[in-house]
Amino acid sequence: MPLLEVDALSKSYSDSSSRSTLAIENISFEVESGEFVALVGPSGCGKTTLLMCIAGLIPPSAGRVAVKAKPVDRPPPDLVLVFQEYNRSLFAWRTVLSNVLFGLEAKGRSGKAAGDRARELIRLVGLEGFERHYPWQLSGGMQQRVAIARALAYEPEVLLMDEPFGSVDAMTRLELEDALLSLWKELGTTILLVTHDIEEAIYLSDCVHVLARRPSRVLETVKVPLARPRSQVATRGAPAFMELRNEIYRRIANEA
Amino acid sequence: MKRSVFNPTGLAVFAALLLAWQFVSRSSGDLQSYLPPPSRVFEALLQPQVARALWENLWQTLARFAGGYLIAAALAIAFGVALGYSRYAYSFSEVVIELLRPMPSVAIIPVAILCLGIGDAMVIAVTVYAAAWPILLNAIDGVRNIDPTLINTGRTFGLGRLRILRDVALPAAAPYIATGLRVSLPIALILVTTAEMVAGVNGLGYFILDEERALHPENMYAGIAVVALLGYALNRIFVAVEERALAWREGLRISEAA
Amino acid sequence: MKGVSKLNGVLTLILALALWETTARAGLANPLLFPAMSRILTSFAALIGSGEIPAQILTSLRRAAAGYFLAAAVFIPLGVAMGLFDRVYRALAIVIEALRPIPPPVVIPVAMLFFGLDDAMKIFVIFFSCAWPILLNTIDGVRSVDRVLVDTARTFGLARVKTILHVVLPAAAPQIATGLRISLSITLILVVISEMVGSSDGIGYFILNAQRRLKIDQMYAGMIALALLGYILNQAFLFLSKRLLHGR
Numbered sequence: 001m002p003l004l005e006v007d008a009l010s011k012s013y014s015d016s017s018s019r020s021t022l023a024i025e026n027i028s029f030e031v032e033s034g035e036f037v038a039l040v041g042p043s044g045c046g047k048t049t050l051l052m053c054i055a056g057l058i059p060p061s062a063g064r065v066a067v068k069a070k071p072v073d074r075p076p077p078d079l080v081l082v083f084q085e086y087n088r089s090l091f092a093w094r095t096v097l098s099n100v101l102f103g104l105e106a107k108g109r110s111g112k113a114a115g116d117r118a119r120e121l122i123r124l125v126g127l128e129g130f131e132r133h134y135p136w137q138l139s140g141g142m143q144q145r146v147a148i149a150r151a152l153a154y155e156p157e158v159l160l161m162d163e164p165f166g167s168v169d170a171m172t173r174l175e176l177e178d179a180l181l182s183l184w185k186e187l188g189t190t191i192l193l194v195t196h197d198i199e200e201a202i203y204l205s206d207c208v209h210v211l212a213r214r215p216s217r218v219l220e221t222v223k224v225p226l227a228r229p230r231s232q233v234a235t236r237g238a239p240a241f242m243e244l245r246n247e248i249y250r251r252i253a254n255e256a
Numbered sequence: 257m258k259r260s261v262f263n264p265t266g267l268a269v270f271a272a273l274l275l276a277w278q279f280v281s282r283s284s285g286d287l288q289s290y291l292p293p294p295s296r297v298f299e300a301l302l303q304p305q306v307a308r309a310l311w312e313n314l315w316q317t318l319a320r321f322a323g324g325y326l327i328a329a330a331l332a333i334a335f336g337v338a339l340g341y342s343r344y345a346y347s348f349s350e351v352v353i354e355l356l357r358p359m360p361s362v363a364i365i366p367v368a369i370l371c372l373g374i375g376d377a378m379v380i381a382v383t384v385y386a387a388a389w390p391i392l393l394n395a396i397d398g399v400r401n402i403d404p405t406l407i408n409t410g411r412t413f414g415l416g417r418l419r420i421l422r423d424v425a426l427p428a429a430a431p432y433i434a435t436g437l438r439v440s441l442p443i444a445l446i447l448v449t450t451a452e453m454v455a456g457v458n459g460l461g462y463f464i465l466d467e468e469r470a471l472h473p474e475n476m477y478a479g480i481a482v483v484a485l486l487g488y489a490l491n492r493i494f495v496a497v498e499e500r501a502l503a504w505r506e507g508l509r510i511s512e513a514a
Numbered sequence: 515m516k517g518v519s520k521l522n523g524v525l526t527l528i529l530a531l532a533l534w535e536t537t538a539r540a541g542l543a544n545p546l547l548f549p550a551m552s553r554i555l556t557s558f559a560a561l562i563g564s565g566e567i568p569a570q571i572l573t574s575l576r577r578a579a580a581g582y583f584l585a586a587a588v589f590i591p592l593g594v595a596m597g598l599f600d601r602v603y604r605a606l607a608i609v610i611e612a613l614r615p616i617p618p619p620v621v622i623p624v625a626m627l628f629f630g631l632d633d634a635m636k637i638f639v640i641f642f643s644c645a646w647p648i649l650l651n652t653i654d655g656v657r658s659v660d661r662v663l664v665d666t667a668r669t670f671g672l673a674r675v676k677t678i679l680h681v682v683l684p685a686a687a688p689q690i691a692t693g694l695r696i697s698l699s700i701t702l703i704l705v706v707i708s709e710m711v712g713s714s715d716g717i718g719y720f721i722l723n724a725q726r727r728l729k730i731d732q733m734y735a736g737m738i739a740l741a742l743l744g745y746i747l748n749q750a751f752l753f754l755s756k757r758l759l760h761g762r
Contacts, residue, residue, distance in 0.1 A: 052408075057408050057412065075411045075413075077414050083409065088406065092428075092504055093430065102413070105423075106413035106415055107414075134504050154414075265605045266604050266608035269605045270608040290628055291628075344522075349523070349526065350522075352526060358741050358748055359741035359744055360703040361703065362706050362710070362718075363736075363740050366721050366724070370725055449619050450710075450711075454722065465711065468623035468624075473627060477624075480616060480620050480621075480624070484615045484616040486615075487615030
């Protein structure tokens with residue numbers, strides 16, 4: 001049984017003139033436990049809307065989302081979403097440690113064990129020594145690390161990530177990709193990540209769903225057979241990687 | 257406002273004004289009946305009888321101020337956060353708020369006298385009414401201006417509405433609420449002293465008006481000096497508490513400006 | 515949503531008024547404290563018709579306007595001077611720091627000593643209480659005027675006075691307007707207080723006196739008139755400042 005099922009999901013918005021625009025059209029896919037899945041598509045193709053629906057933050061117009069076979073009609077307890085806008089999602093009034101602790105508090109955990117766990121996660125995302133800093137004292141990449149640690153502290157079975165590295169510079173982006181892969185390996189969390197960067201999608205995931213521009217729908221599903229552990233140099237340089245990249249690129253370009 | 261540590265020019269001007277007051281007032285017997293020289297005001301402050309009366313009235317005023325201000329803060333923050341968070345709840349109160357808001361809050365004093373008689377309850381009630389407005393309106397505004405991503409963050413972590421209010425909305429709106437609390441501070445003091453003057457039996461407002469009527473201007477000025485010190489101290493305490501509680505905001509401003 | 519929101523609010527108001535009316539009529543509420551809403555409104559209409567309330571309002575408005583405009587005329591220029599010249603600022607800083615924490619109502623007894631119960635007493639109290647918002651906002655506004663703007667004007671050979679009139683004042687105008695708006699509501703509060711403490715006319719006196727004579731419907735009618743006055747003044751201010759500040 002898949003951990004996450006998205007079944008014939010559609011979402012339309014009605015604007016002021018009560019005309020409705022379709023943002024997502026009939027999307028279906030499944031994510032197995034422990035899998036790393038990427039959704040890739042051009043900017044503005046409704047990826048964020050899709051993730052918000054899956055996270056139970058907005059209701060779909062039609063179709064169904066289920067986590068562990070339970071239909072999602074509110075934010076499910078074993079799933080958490082990491083937003084692209086880390087600077088707007090972090091709690092400015094909490095320190096790094098306290099932000100990460102929030103993930104544990106949300107699960108009802110507190111006390112010394114929770115503190116130790118939070119410190120452990122901060123170490124895992126490479127922010128040891130910054131526990132007492134406030135978010136504004138950190139760079140963008142570091143802030144996103146805090147957001148990821150906070151999400152992992154919640155111990156979700158599914159981690160949804162919306163363009164998590166979309167607002168950081170290119171070098172930091174590569175670093176964060178590797179940090180995420182090692183966390184994934186360590187913790188075994190199932191990850192569904194949305195990105196507009198084709199190479200990032202291939203580099204990170206086991207399986208890429210290629211989405212079309214509005215209304216969003218699945219054009220193609222591509223398995224990524226590249227060996228793990230992956231490396232920014234070897235993996236991205238491999239002919240198989242280029243092949244996949246070109247295939248996906250052509251598919252999206254043809255559509256446009 | 258720039259805070260200068262040492263300002264000799266300012267001190268000199270202040271001292272010169274005091275001296276001028278002293279000499280002008282001394283030179284005319286007529287003037288002394290309503291503008292006694294500062295030295296006599298100072299003497300009044302040192303007179304045991306006056307000092308004791310001032311001390312007692314100060315505590316009465318302070319207690320009423322604290323009661324009114326704290327009750328206003330608690331009520332206005334609770335309602336303001338709730339009304340800012342839920343458009344539905346706000347829709348029911350909007351018209352009532354818009355109708356009551358433009359009325360100068362002191363006009364409520366006669367109603368309070370009527371309902372509560374003359375005494376602490378009346379003074380505290382009008383203080384609560386007047387001080388609540390800026391806090392309420394700022395809290396509503398503050399919660400409305402919270403980034404939806406922040407609320408969604410709380411939701412994706414499985415928090416219920418009440419916990420989102422407490423753990424996310426309340427701290428996120430704290431800078432706005434602090435502004436409301438700062439604006440309310442002098443308003444609360446204005447209402448306490450006014451209510452004491454209009455219908456009081458004690459307190460600094462009553463003392464000041466009573467000494468004026470009793471033709472003891474030096475005592476009246478001593479009372480004004482004490483109430484000014486009270487206002488000054490309250491403001492300094494507020495700023496110190498605010499700077500500590502919202503320390504995280506200080507850097508936020510810098511990082512946004514950069 | 516917007517329409518629904520207004521409807522909910524109006525319904526709540528009607529419900530509250532109806533509740534007030536019925537409890538008063540049924541004798542459930544002390545009629546001395548809460549006369550029926552209909553009686554209050556009748557009395558309000560009668561007092562408007564007889565010219566009683568308009569006369570009291572005009573008296574209060576005259577005092578308010580005198581104190582308010584006097585304060586603006588003195589403290590805007592002073593604020594500009596303090597904002598532009600640090601020497602002036604430092605010279606007056608401590609005097610201001612010493613006077614500012616005085617709650618304005620306690621100035622009423624002082625003003626009564628100097629001016630008795632005349633209009634001058636109320637005007638002085640309003641003048642004093644309006645001083646701080648106008649002064650501090652003007653100083654702040656002038657200080658935050660871009661130096662480049664001032665320097666540009668001076669390279670064009672504009673004289674000092676002209677620079678102030680044509681560059682500094684317009685640039686600081688939005689914040690000066692903020693100070694004036696805060697002062698407007700303070701003015702209304704202080705005119706009511708000073709009329710309650712030492713007067714024999716004006717809307718503040720009217721409301722307190724109605725309470726003392728137990729003409730409770732008249733007291734509420736006076737409060738309604740006062741709320742209307744506050745609303746109209748605020749709207750008028752917003753309208754004017756929008757026109758003068760070109761929509762800012």
